[in-house]
């Protein structure tokens with residue numbers, strides 16, 4: 001670069017003026033490099049005056065370049081014809097024969113002899129001059145003075161040439177002109193200030209166009225991003241959000257209200273985290289609690305119940321909620337206490353806790369996405385219909401269901417979706433119609449049905465962001481840079 005800079009300055013000093021395009025030919029360097037050197041010179045002060053000018057230039061297209069090298073299509077057609085002629089169909093096998101044939105015909109180079117069967121294409125003149133090829137080669141050299149405007153028009157029409165605008169600079173000496181550039185200072189030091197040398201030194205200009213260092217800012221975790229996607233879908237579908245701000249729940253709302261018998265293995269410390277302090281809850285709606293006790297132990301509402309000795313002590317035990325269905329139970333009970341039943345659609349997305357064996361896909365805490373619709377006479381068909389709409393909004397259109405079992409739903413279905421990226425069916429959730437043994441003790445009208453479903457938030461997030469190990473997504477081993485790298489939007493496969 002510094003050689004080029006000196007060269008340009010020397011050229012200017014000897015010739016008084018220059019144009020960057022001719023300098024590019026003179027130094028046999030790309031024009032872009034000459035312009036780069038000019039910018040460096042300008043950064044050092046008013047060494048040169050550069051006036052920008054725009055020149056139109058003719059350039060060959062790829063087809064034009066091919067002709068420059070191999071000859072025009074019409075010349076190639078001509079060259080292919082033997083003295084005693086050739087069948088037209090054979091001639092037409094040449095590349096670009098169609099255009100070549102018609103141009104050679106109109107140039108009067110060839111003719112079709114129809115007296116032969118089949119007719120033959122024959123030469124009409126002994127030899128030709130391939131002016132098109134000559135012109136193409138002249139254009140490459142920039143020597144276009146003897147190409148007529150009519151020919152240029154024709155080449156443009158044939159898409160052999162194109163006009164481009166080339167920006168260049170006319171250079172003349174500036175007020176600070178000299179043959180060498182002084183080094184510009186970039187820092188003002190205390191030494192310069194003390195010695196006063198700063199007065200004589202030249203400082204580099206600020207570059208206000210320079211991109212600054214990227215700003216430090218917060219980044220959203222992938223789980224948060226997928227959560228807001230789910231939330232948006234629920235809101236679009238007219239659902240309201242349930243208050244889920246209680247990680248600590250008691251067994252009554254987490255299990256008993258959901259008709260989950262007290263001996264159920266999920267209620268074991270192997271599966272559930274129980275709280276030691278405070279160990280128990282004491283405030284319950286007692287008449288409802290009595291009805292729950294009755295439906296478990298003796299039955300009712302058309303059910304036989306489980307026929308065991310239901311104990312309040314078991315229901316009082318505090319725990320970290322194992323599902324947000326505990327919140328759904330609280331909300332449905334509240335709904336049943338209103339004077340008049342009104343259909344409702346509710347959702348929540350929040351943390352739940354299970355005493356799981358930790359592995360690549362399981363953690364002891366995860367997020368549950370829960371939805372429910374309470375209305376008159378809902379059926380399994382409604383549930384499937386809601387899923388179709390809900391998952392379509394997530395870009396999932398292939399769904400399948402498998403009968404399942406939950407103590408609180410009947411019928412129950414596991415939800416599977418086909419994942420085209422992974423090429424297989426994967427389980428994404430669990431669902432069902434809440435049992436009368438759960439809803440009627442709450443006091444909901446008999447003909448009200450509640451359809452509900454639950455998904456994990458982590459699973460779809462891992463699929464969308466391509467994580468195989470849940471510990472890379474959440475928990476103490478997470479690489480913080482992963483959060484910065486995670487795109488704001490993804491293209492779903």
Ligand SMILES: N[C@@H](Cc1ccccc1)C(=O)O
Nearest residue numbers: 323325430431432452453454
């Ligand atoms: N609570 C269930 C999900 C679910 C919610 C509502 C109805 C049916 C199932 C679970 O934890 O897997």
